[in-house]
Amino acid sequence: MQGSSHDDVRRRNLSVILRLVHLGGAASRSRLTRLTGLNRSTIAALVAELADLGLVEERVPDATNQVGRPSPIVAVSDTFVAIAVNPEIDAVTVGIVGLDGTVRRRIRHPTAHSPSVAEAVEISAALIEGLRAELDPRFRMIGIGVAVPGLVRARDGLVRHAPHLGWVNEPLARLLHEATGYPVLAANDAGLGATAERYFGAGRGLTDLIYLNGGASGIGGGLIVGGQAAGGFDGYAGEFGHTRVSGSDRTDSAGLAGTLEAEVTRSELLEVLGLPGADADELERALLAADSPAVRAEVNRQQDFLAVALAGAINILNPQLVVLGGFLAALLAVDPDRLGAAVSTLTLRAPFEEVRLSAALLGSNLLMIGAAELAFDQLLADPAGSLAASA
Amino acid sequence: MQGSSHDDVRRRNLSVILRLVHLGGAASRSRLTRLTGLNRSTIAALVAELADLGLVEERVPDATNQVGRPSPIVAVSDTFVAIAVNPEIDAVTVGIVGLDGTVRRRIRHPTAHSPSVAEAVEISAALIEGLRAELDPRFRMIGIGVAVPGLVRARDGLVRHAPHLGWVNEPLARLLHEATGYPVLAANDAGLGATAERYFGAGRGLTDLIYLNGGASGIGGGLIVGGQAAGGFDGYAGEFGHTRVSGSDRTDSAGLAGTLEAEVTRSELLEVLGLPGADADELERALLAADSPAVRAEVNRQQDFLAVALAGAINILNPQLVVLGGFLAALLAVDPDRLGAAVSTLTLRAPFEEVRLSAALLGSNLLMIGAAELAFDQLLADPAGSLAASA
DNA sequence: CTGATTTGTTGAGGTTGGCAACGTATCATG
DNA sequence: CATGATACGTTGCCAACCTCAACAAATCAG
Known part of the structure; x- marks a missing residue:
């Protein structure tokens, strides 16, 4: 007040x-x-x-x-840039994103094993230093945004739990700040994806949408409610992957049974397709090309479980749009009508009539843009004040 | 912008x-x-x-x-009042609420059958006219807020679907405005309950909470996200009752199977208690007094299903508080630790650690306060402008 | 080339909140 | 009961910011 x-x-x-x-x-x-x-x-x-x-x-x-x-x-102006950082199981990616939303540069640094926090910070700092060295001095780095595959406490960028990376209560934002000198903000990757799609992707101009992303290691999500990125009280919101969708005892990465993430998995799609591995686009093409009953059955099974989670979210949040990324986009693309029908049978008519299902648009730049948006936020909220303070 | x-x-x-x-x-x-x-x-x-x-x-x-x-x-000042209206299956309730949040007057007008929209409007208008006549002329009625047990389109107060009343696409707000001359706003009852509890009840001062209410005819809810009442795009948000919590084919009022509302019911609690009927307080006392294994089993069954819905919402929304009203409060009161434990097993640790479960505090005045808040909102947002325009 | 249209530019004007100085009401102390 | 300290209301001035009106400039239509 x-x-x-x-x-x-x-x-x-x-x-x-x-x-x-x-x-x-x-x-x-x-x-x-x-x-x-x-x-x-x-x-x-x-x-x-x-x-x-x-x-x-x-x-x-x-x-x-x-x-x-x-x-x-x-x-x-094209001179203001933010640094986006995204640590993953097998790589640390760092990018430079302009204030105009363009990704100017992106470096993916593969790692032999899942990096520890110290390693991720060290790699990021080195990559950032390299980028800074090659950057024309007229450019100005505003700060760093980190997209973390896990729960991040919004107020201080503490990584509460990133199961795939094996991080627990790691003060990532503070460490990266100390290593680079730049202001650092961190948040959940899927939440940033939601923001990116909302501003620059499938949800341009919308005020109420949910975003679900399916990756190799699980399902994350984010939500925009009433025009605001909804992080919840601590920033942990958006964990659609752990919604219960079945009575089975298959467990997910958090040990919870019968959840969306336990039932709807990329690995099972790859398995039924007979693929050893594939990126999101390859998986989608393979699914569209396949016509074996086994593939069809697995797709249907996963669609039905996805529909339960989406329907619950639609009933509760009444969004205008549901954006699906990663292999969930492939699951939509294979048979959008069937998925829509499945959602329809589980939702109230009024909210269902207003909602659309859509694939994510931003592809591999999604998290770079989302993380940069985090770094730019302060500058956008108070342009004169931010620059006066840092000058 | x-x-x-x-x-x-x-x-x-x-x-x-x-x-x-x-x-x-x-x-x-x-x-x-x-x-x-x-x-x-x-x-x-x-x-x-x-x-x-x-x-x-x-x-x-x-x-x-x-x-x-x-x-x-x-x-x-105590001179500004709003009118709160709440149509139900068996009665229409009208109240006068002061700008200080006090309920000055409340009249419940029982009806022999579930009222049609025309009847509800007629009864409300008559009650309002009576209240106006007995009101000191120094008081000033600001407007009318209607709490509707169903889906209400926020922008125009159209009742899209109120299953228990049997209303479909009824322009309630417009009709009541025409009958009374006052500005009328309408919204879902549980959404208004969430606002009321947030401002004057269990959630005072909080920014992220969810509210679930269990009534005779089903389960409704509302949410406050990032300090804002979250109605969703059209105002239909908060329908926690239709979240799927089991694989059973028991259906709810909307015909959806295995939902919270289908599994967790007031009538089954009354039945196992051997009560013909009871209000929320009586039900809670009876539940606390009972020690039959059948009652215990039914409570446990319902708690477990309630926990599924709450856990899903907690994972997705990361609220500070979950407020339970109606018979759901009784279900909490019987064994809060057990319910908390059940929720715990279905949630991620980080969001679970920050959330509390609490009973609603406002009791029978809840919807009067919530509906009045709706009517007061414009006045509170722009005091001088509102009064200048209506003068 | 002339008129119509749209928009930039400039300077005056009005409203609002901040600020500093002063006045006032209470409490604490002897 | 007088005095000082403290906190707060009151008053008048000031600066910041947006609006408005008048004028200038750039374009199109004929």
Whole structure:
């Protein structure tokens, strides 16, 4: 219940404009005027301040075949970048992402074994140092966002539990900050995926969506509720994979029985297809090409369990969109109508009528973008303040 | 992405102060200064404006045994009231609720049969007219909030489906507005219960909680996510009752099989207790007094199914608190440790460690308060604007 | 080339919250 | 009971920010 003052107005207006060009791409000043409801002269002043800060650039107007004086185009500067980090079982990936949402550079550093926290920090810091060295000095690194496959406490970036990495109560954000000097924020990978798809992918502009991702080691998820990334109280929200969907005693990575993650697995799809391994695209192609009854039966089995979890979430959250990533997208692509029908039989009519199922769009850049968004958030919320403080 | 101007600052500050005294009760001006971070002189001006509007009153300071000049007490005026309406299978209840959250008056009008929409509107309008007639003219009715046992489309108050009442696609809010002339907002009853418990009950001050209510006709729920009442895209969120918790083919009121509402029922508790009927308190007393193995077995069975639904919600939403109302509160009270243990075995450790299970506190006033909150919302969001527009 | 249209630019104006100085009401102390 | 300390209300001035109106500039249509 904070009061607000003049400064907050300015702060908020700068933030709104920067977010508009960050999320929506370049826009003319007149367009910003319409979108924000602010006065022409105010927009001019705000854009000038953002330009002074180096955050945006004004370009000569496009030829639009419209009467009237052309309006300058405002675009985010390409000089502000964030570092995205994603530790996994078999690799640590580090990327550089621009404020315009483009992934400029991505390095995947394979590891012989699942890295410890110390190793992940060391590898990340080395990769970041390398990237920094090769980066033109006019670029400015804002901070680091880490996408962690596990439960991360939002307030301090403590990794509570990352089962596949074997990490428990590791102060990842603090360690990486100490190793690099940059501000570091960490969060659950699937939650960041939800944010990325919401801003730049299948859920552009939507306010209520859920995202489920199927990976080699399990199923994670994230949710956007009422326009906000919903992390829950500590940031652990989105664990759709541990929803109970059957009475069986097959257990998942957390030891819970009959859960979505226990029943719906990538490895079983690969097995029935006779593939030793495959990435998400290969798996989808193989599933679409296959016409054996065994494959069909396994797909149906997994779809039915997935439908239970999705239906529960739809009944509870009434989203506009369900985004499926990883092998769950393949499970959708094989027979979208069947999955939709299965969900239909388990949901109330009203929420079902409003929801769509969709595959994730961002592919391999998903987590880079999501993690960068985490790093950019403070800058976007208070452009002038963030830069003044760090200058 | 709206820009903001000076007016918004004022609007927001008035709103913040009114909400503080609305939710937190009377507060001294100096306390408001501390809570909002605003300047003393600003608080004085804002409180004066709210007092001019008749929304708050300043009282002489309490004796506080503190050095320094005493600070006047700011309290919400008792003259602003909202009307709360709650149609049910066997009655229509109408109440008057003050801006201070007190239920001033409540009339339950029993009906011989489940009322049609037209009947519910007619009864409500008549009750409201009666209440208005007996009300001192200095009181001011702000509007009407309706708590509906069913799915209500948030934006226009259309009742999409209220199974127990047999209503489908009924424009309740519009009809009641036409019958009374007051602004009318409608929403799902359990969602409003969640808001009420969050503001005035077991969840005071919390930002992430879920609420489940067990009634004679089923199980409803609501959620608060990140400090906001989460209605979902259309307002249908919170339907925990239709979460699948078993593989059985027992169906619920919506025809869905194996759901929480199908397995966890008030009627089965009454039956095993040998009671023909009972209100929530009587049921809880009877359950606590009973020690037959049959009762114990039924309680355990229902607790286990309830635990599945709660665990799923806890994994997905990471709430601070789970509030149980109606007979679900009784189910908790009989053996809280057992229910907690059952939930524990189905949840991830990190979110489980942060969550508490609690009974609802507001009892029979719950829906009156929740519905009134709906009616007050606009006034609280923009005190000066709301009153200027309606004057 | 002229008029219409749209938008940038500039300077004046109004509202609002912050701030500092001063006034006032209470408590503590002797 | 007088005095000082403390906390808070009150008052007047100030600065920040957005709006508005008038004017200028750039484009299209004819």
